[in-house]
Amino acid sequence: MLMNIDIQPTVAVKATDWLDVGVGLDLSYANAKLTNALPNLSPLLPDGMSRLSGDGWDYGWNVGVTGHFDKLTLAASYRSQIKHRLKGQIEVAGLLGPAAAANVNAPGDANFTTPWMMTFGGRYKLNDKWTLNAQVQRIGWAQFDAIRVSYAGRFSSTPQLYKNTTTLGVGFDYKLRPNLTWRAGIQRDPTPTRTADRTARVPDSSRWIYATGGSYETGHGAIDLSVAYINFDDAAFTSDASAFAGTPLSTPIAMSGTVGGRGLVGSIGYRLKF
Numbered sequence: 001m002l003m004n005i006d007i008q009p010t011v012a013v014k015a016t017d018w019l020d021v022g023v024g025l026d027l028s029y030a031n032a033k034l035t036n037a038l039p040n041l042s043p044l045l046p047d048g049m050s051r052l053s054g055d056g057w058d059y060g061w062n063v064g065v066t067g068h069f070d071k072l073t074l075a076a077s078y079r080s081q082i083k084h085r086l087k088g089q090i091e092v093a094g095l096l097g098p099a100a101a102a103n104v105n106a107p108g109d110a111n112f113t114t115p116w117m118m119t120f121g122g123r124y125k126l127n128d129k130w131t132l133n134a135q136v137q138r139i140g141w142a143q144f145d146a147i148r149v150s151y152a153g154r155f156s157s158t159p160q161l162y163k164n165t166t167t168l169g170v171g172f173d174y175k176l177r178p179n180l181t182w183r184a185g186i187q188r189d190p191t192p193t194r195t196a197d198r199t200a201r202v203p204d205s206s207r208w209i210y211a212t213g214g215s216y217e218t219g220h221g222a223i224d225l226s227v228a229y230i231n232f233d234d235a236a237f238t239s240d241a242s243a244f245a246g247t248p249l250s251t252p253i254a255m256s257g258t259v260g261g262r263g264l265v266g267s268i269g270y271r272l273k274f
Contacts, residue, residue, distance in 0.1 A: 001032065002032045003030070003031045003032075004028060004029065005028070005029040006028050008026055008062070009024060009027075010024035010025075018068045019066070020067075020068075021064075021065050022063070023062070023063045024062045024063075025062075026059060026060035026079070026082060027059060028057070028058050028059065028082050029055070029056075030058070030086060031086075032054060033051070033053045034052045034147075035049060035050065035051045036049065036050045036051075037049055038092070038099075040094075041096075041099055042097075046094065048092065048093060048094030048096075048099070048103070051090075051091045051092075052088065052091075052108065052110060052149060053088045054086035054089070054109070054110055055087070055088060056085055056087055059082065060080040060081065061079075061080050062077065062080065064077030071125040072124050073122065073123040073124075074120075074122050075119075075121045075122070076118075076121075077118070077119045078116070078118050078119075079117045079118075080116055081115055081140060082113070082114045083111070083113045084110075084112055084113065084114065085109060085111050086109065086111075087109055088107070088109075088110070089108065090106055090108035090149065090151040090152070091104070091105045092104045104152055104154075106152040107151065108151030109150050110147060110148070110149050111147070111148045111149075112146070112148070112160075113143040113145075114143070114144065115141045115142075115143050115144060115164075116139075116143065117137060117140070118137070118140075119135065119136075119137045120136050120137075121135040121136075130175075131172065131173040132170075132171075132172055133170065133171045133172060133173065135168075135170075135187075136167070137167045138164065138166050139165050139167070140164055141162035141163060141164055141165055142162060142163055144162045144192075145160055146158060146160055159197065160197065161194060161197045162192040162194075163192050163194060164192070169188070169209075171184055171186070172184060172185070176214075179216060179217040180214065180215070180216055180217075181215045183211075183212065183213050183215070184212040184213075185211050185212075188207075189206065189208075189209060190206045191204045191205050191206045192204075193205075195237060198235070198237035203237070203261075204232075205232045207232045207233065208231045210228065211227065211228035212227060213267075214226075220274070221271050222273075223268070223269070224267075224271065225267070226266070227265070227266045227267075228263075228265045228266075229262070230265065232259075232262065233260065234258055234259070234260040235258065235259055236257070237255070237256065237259055238255075238256045
């Protein structure tokens with residue numbers, strides 16, 4: 001389980017009649033809990049377990065520009081990677097016999113890096129009713145190469161080996177009435193996981209996202225409603241790992257299968273103008 005709270009104070013200025021510039025700071029709080037079963041040497045014995053829990057604050061930055069050209073609006077933004085260091089507790093318990101030497105309950109650190117994101121978008125107003133939208137986003141998932149854990153003089157690394165991805169999306173706005181706008185769009189979002197490194201813990205695959213919604217403007221604000229349907233591709237995964245790797249107790253752990261799925265996401269919001 002990973003919970004992330006991101007606070008982003010931002011300052012924006014109108015640099016010229018046609019150019020807006022904004023910069024911001026990302027204050028990111030992460031709280032993670034990671035559990036895993038560990039095999040004992042005999043299949044007749046119950047599994048042991050490992051548990052990692054920790055949290056911490058870390059920081060990044062972002063910058064963006066928007067240009068206005070008559071009916072065309074173009075924008076670009078960049079959000080930096082964030083190097084997270086979580087401080088907490090490491091517990092390994094339930095290992096028996098020769099494996100019992102690996103049991104531990106001690107303070108520890110976990111380190112990982114979340115990706116940078118570069119986004120380019122555009123809007124073109126066809127007429128008073130129709131506006132076309134498009135966006136391309138490059139995500140630096142390769143920064144999330146491993147989760148590194150250190151505790152009690154020991155060190156372990158869980159490879160992730162994600163790859164960078166590029167998402168593409170297109171959509172439109174349609175003015176049904178002066179105060180009522182309908183929106184719809186579609187996006188292709190490739191998975192950063194690789195077949196050889198994908199696991200049941202993160203059963204991800206590439207997906208199509210179909211969304212629709214609208215905005216109703218009131219005297220002092222606007223109500224936004226939206227719903228999105230997510231269709232995950234079927235994707236194979238083959239995971240070959242080892243418990244107690246590099247020791248005489250090394251035990252292979254192999255998994256293989258197919259992942260896929262569907263999702264439905266709804267949202268409602270209110271924008272207040274003052």
